[in-house]
Amino acid sequence: MARIFKVMIQAVVCAVILIIPFFWLWAVPSVENHPIATDAETIAKGKYLTAAGDCTSCHTTEDGAAFAGGLKLDTPFGGIYSANITPSEKGIKGMTSAEFYQVLAYGSYKTFRPLYPAMPYPSYHLVTRSDSDAMFAYLMTQTPVDQSVPKNELSFPFNIRQLVLFWNVLFARRGPYEPDGSRDEVWNRGAYLVEGLGHCGACHTPHNSFGAAEHDRALAGTPLAGYEAPDIQPEALKRRGWNAEYLTEYFKTGRGPKGTAFKEMYLVVKNSLSLLTDEDRAAIATYLLDLPSAPTADGNVVLAASDGDTDEPYPEGRTLFLNNCSMCHGPRGKGVKDGAPPLAGNSTVAQVGGRNMIYAIVYGFPEPRSVPNSSPMPAFKDRLTPTQIVELANFLRHTFASETPDLPKITEADIEAILK
Numbered sequence: 001m002a003r004i005f006k007v008m009i010q011a012v013v014c015a016v017i018l019i020i021p022f023f024w025l026w027a028v029p030s031v032e033n034h035p036i037a038t039d040a041e042t043i044a045k046g047k048y049l050t051a052a053g054d055c056t057s058c059h060t061t062e063d064g065a066a067f068a069g070g071l072k073l074d075t076p077f078g079g080i081y082s083a084n085i086t087p088s089e090k091g092i093k094g095m096t097s098a099e100f101y102q103v104l105a106y107g108s109y110k111t112f113r114p115l116y117p118a119m120p121y122p123s124y125h126l127v128t129r130s131d132s133d134a135m136f137a138y139l140m141t142q143t144p145v146d147q148s149v150p151k152n153e154l155s156f157p158f159n160i161r162q163l164v165l166f167w168n169v170l171f172a173r174r175g176p177y178e179p180d181g182s183r184d185e186v187w188n189r190g191a192y193l194v195e196g197l198g199h200c201g202a203c204h205t206p207h208n209s210f211g212a213a214e215h216d217r218a219l220a221g222t223p224l225a226g227y228e229a230p231d232i233q234p235e236a237l238k239r240r241g242w243n244a245e246y247l248t249e250y251f252k253t254g255r256g257p258k259g260t261a262f263k264e265m266y267l268v269v270k271n272s273l274s275l276l277t278d279e280d281r282a283a284i285a286t287y288l289l290d291l292p293s294a295p296t297a298d299g300n301v302v303l304a305a306s307d308g309d310t311d312e313p314y315p316e317g318r319t320l321f322l323n324n325c326s327m328c329h330g331p332r333g334k335g336v337k338d339g340a341p342p343l344a345g346n347s348t349v350a351q352v353g354g355r356n357m358i359y360a361i362v363y364g365f366p367e368p369r370s371v372p373n374s375s376p377m378p379a380f381k382d383r384l385t386p387t388q389i390v391e392l393a394n395f396l397r398h399t400f401a402s403e404t405p406d407l408p409k410i411t412e413a414d415i416e417a418i419l420k
């Protein structure tokens with residue numbers, strides 16, 4: 001008898017746990033509908049904000065019409081296609097400004113049809129209502145594209161959309177950005193852009209096995225396929241020699257004394273950061289560094305120190321560098337203007353795990369992106385043995401990242417991990 005009682009209690013507890021998400025769903029606040037603005041000023045503001053939110057990188061395919069969606073995002077749970085967000089029947093024509101805001105703020109605008117968090121509402125919830133309305137007004141002026149997007153290719157059970165309701169209960173945060181009164185306006189603007197519209201943490205913050213951001217390790221870096229979105233917390237950035245000036249230049253052009261943006265970050269720069277005002281780029285840098293710009297070491301490491309130096313710890317690496325790399329990156333690793341980036345002081349060389357540096361050597365850059373006029377960098381995976389790559393990589397770190405002490409040594413296991 002007592003056992004049946006226990007089972008019944010367990011069943012009730014389970015039912016309550018299962019029902020919680022639905023309370024949450026009901027709790028998605030019904031928000032007020034606002035008329036869609038049509039004045040030029042609001043539309044221009046909306047255009048700017050969609051750039052700050054980098055909507056293009058996901059909602060426009062390489063040769064596709066603007067905002068027509070259909071880009072496949074590969075997640076550990078399968079492929080998810082971005083939505084058509086042009087004002088067509090197949091897009092957001094029927095949507096209201098209230099529903100659009102609910103998408104950004106709660107990741108859900110239709111009962112029982114939550115969006116997958118591949119749409120970065122876990123960051124966009126910080127967006128203000130007036131910024132949301134401006135983006136909506138701008139999108140409504142776009143050419144409607146009557147194009148449906150392919151069906152998602154998610155594996156079971158992730159193809160059950162309603163499971164996201166539980167995910168939201170466990171992991172989603174809510175509420176627009178609350179300015180920090182102890183900080184100035186610039187810092188707060190930077191925080192709003194980085195944490196909210198810019199959704200930098202979607203790539204740079206480690207995510208748990210449910211695909212939710214680990215907020216206590218915000219911007220601490222995370223491995224991607226074969227390379228990584230590096231640690232961009234203040235300490236890590238400063239250790240690699242970044243300052244406000246270098247960051248703003250990198251955000252504007254995708255290159256600078258600390259190297260180039262070459263993978264996902266290239267698109268972030270092209271479709272978002274390069275289109276912002278100097279003030280907003282500076283605000284982002286201020287927030288990332290969390291203190292007023294203070295120039296740090298300029299990365300011009302003195303290679304001469306090891307010229308003819310009998311104590312050179314990586315003599316073979318040095319020879320490999322001179323024979324394979326110096327013609328583009330310069331004999332002293334200082335790079336070539338509008339050509340190959342400097343390796344001396346390069347932030348990629350100084351990243352702790354070295355994944356991006358190894359990735360660059362192993363696969364090269366068949367189409368240099370941030371420096372379009374330079375010669376493509378060849379892949380060295382068939383030209384150098386893993387042992388040689390180890391020797392070369394350690395030479396690069398010893399010589400060109402000497403301002404970042406105590407970097408772990410690259411081993412063959414690191415090379416094998418990237419080659420996999």
Ligand code: HEC
Nearest residue numbers: 050053054055058080081082083085103115116118119120
């Ligand atoms: C990292 C990729 C990514 C970015 C960046 C992104 N989106 Fe999305 N968005 C998606 C995906 C994927 C979906 C579809 C999700 C689903 O099917 O559950 C989506 C869905 C939407 C929807 C819902 C459409 C519908 O009819 O259900 C809207 C509205 C939207 N996005 C607007 C935006 C806006 C505005 C921005 C920029 C501020 C933006 N998105 C940036 C990936 C992205």
Ligand code: HEC
Nearest residue numbers: 259260262324325328340341348360365368369374375377
């Ligand atoms: C033919 C010219 C060329 C050669 C040879 C070359 N590179 Fe490069 N390298 C480039 C270019 C161009 C880029 C920038 C790619 C981009 O931004 O898309 C680059 C980028 C890199 C990066 C990433 C730097 C950053 O800014 O983040 C590293 C690391 C690198 N090269 C190392 C090497 C090493 C080591 C060798 C020799 C084994 C080498 N390269 C040989 C042209 C070259």
Ligand code: HEC
Nearest residue numbers: 198200203228229230260261262263264265266268347348
């Ligand atoms: C879609 C994924 C993605 C998003 C979103 C993203 N990044 Fe990155 N970021 C990367 C990757 C990958 C790299 C390293 C390789 C490269 O250059 O693409 C990188 C590199 C960087 C670097 C250079 C670090 C170094 O040491 O070389 C900085 C700084 C940076 N990101 C800042 C930002 C900021 C600020 C935002 C938000 C406005 C942002 N990132 C959004 C993926 C992303």
